Amino acid sequence: MELTRRSFVKSTAVALASAAAAGTLAGCSSLAGTGADAAASGEGVKTVGVCRFCGCGCGVIVEAKDGKVVSVTGDPENGSSRGLNCVKGYYLAGALYGEDRLTVPLIRDDKATKGTPDGLREATWDEALDLVAGKLRDTWKADKSRLAFWGSGQQPIVEGYCTAKFWKAGLLSNNIDPNARLCMASAVVGFMNVFQTDEPAGCYADIDETDVFVTWGANMAEAHPMLYSRLTARKLADSAVRHYDVTTMTTRTSASADKVITFRPGSDIAIANAIANYLIVHDKYDHDFVADHVQFKQGTENIGNATDDGYDKSDIGQAVDNVEPITFEAFAARLAPYTLEYASELSGVPVEDIQELAEVFADKSRRVLSLWTMGVNQHNRGTWMNHCIYNIHLLCGRYALPGDGAFSLTGQPTACGTAREVGTFSHRLPADLVVKNPDHRRYTEAVWDLPNGYLDAIETPGYHTVKMFRELSKGGIDFLWSAHNNWAVSMPNLTRFLGRGDLKGINDAFICVAEVYPTLSTQYADVVLPAAMWVEREGAFGNGERRTAVFEKAVDAPGDAKWDLWMLMEIAKRVLAGEQIGGEDAFDHLFGAWYDADAAAFKGSDREVCASIWEEYRTFSNPDLNPDAAAINTEAKLKMEAKQLAPYEEYIHNHGLTWPVREVNGQWLPTLWRFCDGKQEDGFDQYGIEAYGEHDKAGGVSFYKSADKKPSVVFRPWEPPAEEPSDEYPFWFCTGRLLEHWHTGSMTRRVPELDRALPEALLDMNPADCERLGVTDGDRVRVTSRFGTCDITVSTAGRTRPPAGMVFAPFFAEETLVNLVVQDTYCPLSKEPDFKKTCVSIEKIEG
Amino acid sequence: MENEKVVISSLVVEARLAEVEAVAATLAQMEGVEVHEVNGYKIVVTIEASSTGASHEISSRFIQIPGVLNVNLVYVNFEDETLG
Numbered sequence A: 001m002e003l004t005r006r007s008f009v010k011s012t013a014v015a016l017a018s019a020a021a022a023g024t025l026a027g028c029s030s031l032a033g034t035g036a037d038a039a040a041s042g043e044g045v046k047t048v049g050v051c052r053f054c055g056c057g058c059g060v061i062v063e064a065k066d067g068k069v070v071s072v073t074g075d076p077e078n079g080s081s082r083g084l085n086c087v088k089g090y091y092l093a094g095a096l097y098g099e100d101r102l103t104v105p106l107i108r109d110d111k112a113t114k115g116t117p118d119g120l121r122e123a124t125w126d127e128a129l130d131l132v133a134g135k136l137r138d139t140w141k142a143d144k145s146r147l148a149f150w151g152s153g154q155q156p157i158v159e160g161y162c163t164a165k166f167w168k169a170g171l172l173s174n175n176i177d178p179n180a181r182l183c184m185a186s187a188v189v190g191f192m193n194v195f196q197t198d199e200p201a202g203c204y205a206d207i208d209e210t211d212v213f214v215t216w217g218a219n220m221a222e223a224h225p226m227l228y229s230r231l232t233a234r235k236l237a238d239s240a241v242r243h244y245d246v247t248t249m250t251t252r253t254s255a256s257a258d259k260v261i262t263f264r265p266g267s268d269i270a271i272a273n274a275i276a277n278y279l280i281v282h283d284k285y286d287h288d289f290v291a292d293h294v295q296f297k298q299g300t301e302n303i304g305n306a307t308d309d310g311y312d313k314s315d316i317g318q319a320v321d322n323v324e325p326i327t328f329e330a331f332a333a334r335l336a337p338y339t340l341e342y343a344s345e346l347s348g349v350p351v352e353d354i355q356e357l358a359e360v361f362a363d364k365s366r367r368v369l370s371l372w373t374m375g376v377n378q379h380n381r382g383t384w385m386n387h388c389i390y391n392i393h394l395l396c397g398r399y400a401l402p403g404d405g406a407f408s409l410t411g412q413p414t415a416c417g418t419a420r421e422v423g424t425f426s427h428r429l430p431a432d433l434v435v436k437n438p439d440h441r442r443y444t445e446a447v448w449d450l451p452n453g454y455l456d457a458i459e460t461p462g463y464h465t466v467k468m469f470r471e472l473s474k475g476g477i478d479f480l481w482s483a484h485n486n487w488a489v490s491m492p493n494l495t496r497f498l499g500r501g502d503l504k505g506i507n508d509a510f511i512c513v514a515e516v517y518p519t520l521s522t523q524y525a526d527v528v529l530p531a532a533m534w535v536e537r538e539g540a541f542g543n544g545e546r547r548t549a550v551f552e553k554a555v556d557a558p559g560d561a562k563w564d565l566w567m568l569m570e571i572a573k574r575v576l577a578g579e580q581i582g583g584e585d586a587f588d589h590l591f592g593a594w595y596d597a598d599a600a601a602f603k604g605s606d607r608e609v610c611a612s613i614w615e616e617y618r619t620f621s622n623p624d625l626n627p628d629a630a631a632i633n634t635e636a637k638l639k640m641e642a643k644q645l646a647p648y649e650e651y652i653h654n655h656g657l658t659w660p661v662r663e664v665n666g667q668w669l670p671t672l673w674r675f676c677d678g679k680q681e682d683g684f685d686q687y688g689i690e691a692y693g694e695h696d697k698a699g700g701v702s703f704y705k706s707a708d709k710k711p712s713v714v715f716r717p718w719e720p721p722a723e724e725p726s727d728e729y730p731f732w733f734c735t736g737r738l739l740e741h742w743h744t745g746s747m748t749r750r751v752p753e754l755d756r757a758l759p760e761a762l763l764d765m766n767p768a769d770c771e772r773l774g775v776t777d778g779d780r781v782r783v784t785s786r787f788g789t790c791d792i793t794v795s796t797a798g799r800t801r802p803p804a805g806m807v808f809a810p811f812f813a814e815e816t817l818v819n820l821v822v823q824d825t826y827c828p829l830s831k832e833p834d835f836k837k838t839c840v841s842i843e844k845i846e847g
Numbered sequence B: 001m002e003n004e005k006v007v008i009s010s011l012v013v014e015a016r017l018a019e020v021e022a023v024a025a026t027l028a029q030m031e032g033v034e035v036h037e038v039n040g041y042k043i044v045v046t047i048e049a050s051s052t053g054a055s056h057e058i059s060s061r062f063i064q065i066p067g068v069l070n071v072n073l074v075y076v077n078f079e080d081e082t083l084g
Helices: A003-021 A025-031 A035-040 A087-094 A125-142 A157-170 A185-195 A205-209 A225-237 A252-256 A268-281 A287-293 A315-319 A328-335 A340-347 A351-362 A382-395 A415-423 A438-447 A454-458 A465-474 A504-508 A564-575 A586-591 A606-619 A627-635 A648-653 A686-692 A752-756 A767-773 B017-029 B052-062 B079-083
Strands: A045-050 A059-065 A068-074 A106-108 A120-122 A147-151 A176-178 A212-216 A242-247 A259-262 A295-299 A323-326 A368-372 A405-408 A479-483 A510-515 A527-530 A539-542 A547-551 A662-664 A667-669 A712-715 A731-736 A762-764 A780-784 A789-795 A806-810 A838-844 B007-015 B033-039 B042-049 B068-077
Touching: A003 A068, A003 B007, A003 B033, A003 B042, A003 B068, A045 A547, A059 A087, A068 A087, A068 B079, A087 B052, A087 B068, A106 A125, A125 A147, A125 A479, A125 A510, A125 A527, A125 A564, A147 A157, A147 A465, A157 A176, A157 A415, A157 A454, A157 A539, A157 A564, A157 A586, A157 A606, A176 A415, A176 A465, A185 A382, A185 A405, A185 A712, A205 A225, A205 A368, A212 A225, A212 A351, A225 A252, A225 B007, A225 B068, A242 A252, A242 A351, A259 A351, A268 A328, A268 A340, A268 A351, A268 A382, A287 A382, A295 A328, A323 A328, A323 A712, A328 A712, A340 A351, A368 A382, A382 A405, A382 A712, A415 A539, A438 A454, A438 A627, A465 A504, A539 A606, A547 A648, A564 A586, A606 A648, A662 A686, A767 A838, B007 B017, B007 B052, B017 B033, B017 B042, B042 B052, B052 B068
Parallel strands: A147 A176, A147 A479, A212 A242, A212 A368, A242 A259, A295 A712, A368 A405, A479 A510, A510 A527, A731 A806, A762 A789
Antiparallel strands: A045 A059, A059 A068, A068 B068, A106 A120, A106 A527, A295 A323, A539 A547, A662 A667, A731 A838, A762 A806, A780 A789, A780 A838, B007 B042, B007 B068, B033 B042
């Protein structure tokens, strides 16, 4: 770089960071129009974007020059991140420009080469698309229970929408599920069971307003750095602010905690129940809030564990969703056994610590914010633990209030926006609708202009993720298409799913993988479709606080890599050739508004295509745009506009908006605090409450989406983990994510130097355990469970500090492949696997 | 230095208030790192390094400095790297 340019770039860098640091984080908004705009100084073209990585949804300004991205700046106008990014921002360019980027379609001719880096040859798009579409069509015509799509919480919104539409309306198949099943499903089922709506009531601004943080099974410092930054900023701004870290091991998140409450794996429900019991026994719950807003229930108990293939269809598996109403007194009686002493005995947490935490919730002079992630969700009772957190918050009147709430954090950039809001799950339709509800199917038929009753063919949910891969491994799947994920690294129990021992299932199936880089999953692919990535096409993400944000196209994709949406259209066109819906060509009927099948091209620019699809999708939450949908909405009382989305352009102008977005005097105004009464202009849910809710209820909130406007407090007992340490497998094994490497590292491990920061997956161990086993830092050990084995290097200086009897490893490294060891037991309600509590043995590898 | 390849980034490092000056001093001693400003518990720094990877490697070491709570990336220019 020339000196003058270097000087300019550096002064820009300093000015931007200085502005970001000035005053509060919110002060960053003063940068608008000066900082970010000045960054380019007219040299590059700037576009608005959203970070590609975690669920925080940080805004970025992308600068491109000569067809390449040349700089990235935290977007001060993005309401989620306010100008800050974490160090993963460094990868945003590296992720695009790795040397081994896939740029041409690849075909495997010899299935015997599966599981190796070899065997893929270059092909034309026509050959690859014909092959994939032919296999899909053959499978579809022969037995559509044997086809599957595995998507992602990283699949942008309109792409997820079109995929769901193709699968559900085009193929009449529910065998579609996202990798969000692995991270958010327990949160989703918790939301649906408690509130009958899948959404957090709060927002990230709660972090700036609360007085006490309680993190439950969450390592925000590593997994949600920007939000953790807001947490520490809040603590630093007010020395009275407290943080309780409720965890199974010390992590970087514990650094800001005033008290770290370390519990025995799986005992969190006992602690939560003891807190709820304490609040009732000591009459420290919020009587008015409970009277106005809560109904009590209990559900099926002693539900065992979903480890065996037959669980879902077993009597208990079929009964897990059942609940029945009970009185408050009955609820209190169910909680009564959960004394502080009993919880202490189960959890190993001192009685006084549980009592202290209970008193935090009891003290109404201070606001309390619970935050949680995978420790709660990836749990053999994940849905139940979500319930238990809401139980506490609802009992003490701390929900849906600024700074006073319970907030489930999201792991992926659009797990909410696509997997959940669009509904790319095996049991869902767009906008919280589910396949088994006839009114929901009618509504979807109206929006998609399908004949009445057309979707009755999909009233039964399809394969959830674990079921899908179990079927694959057993030879029950003939066609699998995966996109925006890397299942051969991220799925639990890979020993089974990668066909170790019996390769038949994975070898016989035809597997299509859309990818940007070679991964372990592409090694099992019959066809690899090279995808355009991130800002190489336009897209939108929906983050953890209901914020939808668009990332504009900034550069072209390399070589022959194509937009996933184009691949989908081309495959759908071929598969649906000759098919009809309502007497019309099926493809044109479903996708003709934005795709010209004959020309093999979109009808318009990326922007126009995204806007066109968005406008159709938006009809789900704006029934007035479709008279038939509006009639069903009224008749069936669906309240679809309760999740109202704005016109597409609004998201670009506003750098993202949190739904519901309401049109007020020609302006579209977001909602930050859902179900909370107040002015829409100030971020409250004014119009939702006016339309459906009630004013002047306790706390100034009204849960108008819930049955009888009352969320459900459901008693959930403590039941033990699926397996517990034994002589044979004496250690708990917990897996997770660390800051540097996003998920399976397929993007973040591209730049060789980056590996120096976190070169390999290490097994974090307690020094006492190391001493007992005679291993030291750097030693190689073999980790073995009932499921499988992997070899890994030991560290006592790692980023997590497990207690004795527990070990931790991140899952990013395909060369280590810790998921060979991890159980595929899942929460019976959410079908989300428990990645946190596999029991293992550890032995030193000599030599 | 003319035409040397460089990636320039700026960050806001957050530290415990009592340790912020010591953290700033430690940061300033790191190669390629320049401290521009201390604003309360926030330290404004730039990193100049030969590549994105090297920049990231340096920034990753910040969290190991006693007292550092958070490292936020604000801006990164990698035009030398991507335009090559």
